Amino acid sequence: MSLVELEKTIVECKKCERLVDFREKIAREKRRSYIDWDYWGKAVPGYGEPDAKFLILGLAPAAHGGNRTGRVFTGDKSADFLFRCLHxxxxxxxxxxxxxxxxxxxxxxITPAVKCVPPGDKPTAQEKENCEPSWRKNFCF
Structure with a gap:
């Protein structure tokens, strides 16, 4: 499976009903400060170079960060901190x-271990297990 195929599979995933319902609810209801944004509202794949020098494995996309932008560690406070360190x-x-x-x-x-924003930033053990094969495949590239 290529990286492009893996990312497509991730974006189309609807395996965890609780996470799908929550990510789509956040995308519909939006935060007031992002009311004009078209929220991503889908599972969030990783991004970067396939022949990477390093891999950062985050927990999950933020409700109004990765779930809004479609890219993990993007548009939120964790992104502000991380990229001020990496640059x-x-x-x-x-x-x-x-x-x-x-x-x-x-x-x-950079890839999230859990591909969808979880309620309260707390994915269940089963949700983590469901996403594990996809982030492990990132090590193959």
Missing amino acids: PVGLANQPNSDHRDDGLKLDGY
Whole structure:
């Protein structure tokens, strides 16, 4: 399976009913400050270089970060912190990750362990288990 095929499989996943319901609810209801955004509202694949020098495995997309933008560690406080750290050491071409088309380039690959935003930022053990094969496949690239 290629990385493109893996990402397509992830985006189309509806295996965890609780997560699908929650991610779609967040995408419909939106935060007031992002009311004009078209929320992603789907499972969030990883991003970066397939022949990465490093892999960052996050827990899950943020409700109004990755679930909004379609890219993990994007458009939220965790992204602000992470890219302010990666940029000065040359692992990212810019100190920010604001949206999918912001020009960000990495020398690594970032992926969430759980591909959908979980209620209360707490995925269940079964939800983690359901997503495990997809993030493990990232090690193959």
